[in-house]
Amino acid sequence: MSGRADEAAALDAASPLRTHRERFVVPEGLVYLDGNSLGPLPRAVPAAMTRLLEDQWGTGLIGSWNASGSHPGWMDLPRRVGDLIAPLIGAGAGEVHVGDSTSVSLFKTMVAALRMRPDRRVLVVEPTTFPTDGYVAAGVARLTGAEVRWCDPSDPLAAVDEDVALLSLTHVDFRTGAMYDLPALTAAAHERGALVQWDLCHSTGAVPVDLTGAEADLAVGCGYKYLNGGPGAPAFTWVRPDLVPDLDQPVPGWMGHARPFALEREHVSRTDVGRLASGTPPVLGLTALEAALGVFADVSPTDLRAASLSLSDLFVRLADERLPPASSGLEVVTPREHSRRGSQVSLRHESAYGIVQALIARGVVGDFRAPDLARFGFAPLFVRHTDVLAAVDHLVAVLENGEHLDPAYEVRNTVT
Numbered sequence: 001m002s003g004r005a006d007e008a009a010a011l012d013a014a015s016p017l018r019t020h021r022e023r024f025v026v027p028e029g030l031v032y033l034d035g036n037s038l039g040p041l042p043r044a045v046p047a048a049m050t051r052l053l054e055d056q057w058g059t060g061l062i063g064s065w066n067a068s069g070s071h072p073g074w075m076d077l078p079r080r081v082g083d084l085i086a087p088l089i090g091a092g093a094g095e096v097h098v099g100d101s102t103s104v105s106l107f108k109t110m111v112a113a114l115r116m117r118p119d120r121r122v123l124v125v126e127p128t129t130f131p132t133d134g135y136v137a138a139g140v141a142r143l144t145g146a147e148v149r150w151c152d153p154s155d156p157l158a159a160v161d162e163d164v165a166l167l168s169l170t171h172v173d174f175r176t177g178a179m180y181d182l183p184a185l186t187a188a189a190h191e192r193g194a195l196v197q198w199d200l201c202h203s204t205g206a207v208p209v210d211l212t213g214a215e216a217d218l219a220v221g222c223g224y225k226y227l228n229g230g231p232g233a234p235a236f237t238w239v240r241p242d243l244v245p246d247l248d249q250p251v252p253g254w255m256g257h258a259r260p261f262a263l264e265r266e267h268v269s270r271t272d273v274g275r276l277a278s279g280t281p282p283v284l285g286l287t288a289l290e291a292a293l294g295v296f297a298d299v300s301p302t303d304l305r306a307a308s309l310s311l312s313d314l315f316v317r318l319a320d321e322r323l324p325p326a327s328s329g330l331e332v333v334t335p336r337e338h339s340r341r342g343s344q345v346s347l348r349h350e351s352a353y354g355i356v357q358a359l360i361a362r363g364v365v366g367d368f369r370a371p372d373l374a375r376f377g378f379a380p381l382f383v384r385h386t387d388v389l390a391a392v393d394h395l396v397a398v399l400e401n402g403e404h405l406d407p408a409y410e411v412r413n414t415v416t
Contacts, residue, residue, distance in 0.1 A: 102201060198220075
């Protein structure tokens, strides 16, 4: 085992991201491999929230909506946070709106896409996408009279014809970690006259994305996974700039008005992506996310991806060596090709839930996704190669000792 330990330590020492873990609160002794579900607390967030609560809200009160002194003001938070996310998704300054949940963002952009293609009435969604994407698409279809068409996940383009207004895909599969070729699928759908929307919830902050280079149309993503913005953090929305003038979103609220405090009867939309705004910005959530995004300030997307692949490569190799399917019952379902892998590795096992719970009891945190997958996320800013080695050691012990068969794990937690 010493050889593997030396290898892991050497990989950590050579990583350009080796000091970034210090920017997070990670409990001593915990191996946290669930940053693809909820990122850990960045150390800069508590101080930012204290300033918000004590100085801005506590002392400044309503005046804190406006910029004053060193305080840039709350009104500009959606744009400021969007500009911090923009480099992670290949977008420009002023092109990203932040403030709604992912589900609301999906709803707004799906309806807007149908309105931009009035002669087409079909939304194409792939059936293994995160369920909320399908739920929202079904709701949009009921509201607008459109049709939801489920595609073959292995060939989504086969479902795209002259009736399709929007192809809506998740870039990285939340269950398996499989990743689509975003530029190629976008270009092919455009050849068929359809718009393309990308759900980047399991990409942003771990997998480099270039929406501008791919000439994508619409994208949404959450703030609480790899972006570490905290539970329920606001989501982001990007719209290709040349489409913004035609963006007719279905919830035109006062914050999307060109002159919100003119309090005019008729709605006049803003001319930028801020027209997606509806109600008052969620200041607490935006403030936490703004502070959290500081961890990416000096991070190269190339280094981020290289670290992610190095971590997941090591996990897959160790699983192959120490937990072969014939003896362990485990199967690596995440693609091994780098071009098809996000930043997680999923293992299939009939007792996956028990395995995850037994690992948590040992201080190794992953999560379970029905029906039979144990997921392990490799957020490259704080996960180390030594964490990967420790996780596999514990996984081997769990299976050898039968810890995953504990009857207590027959009753599942509300959140798995």
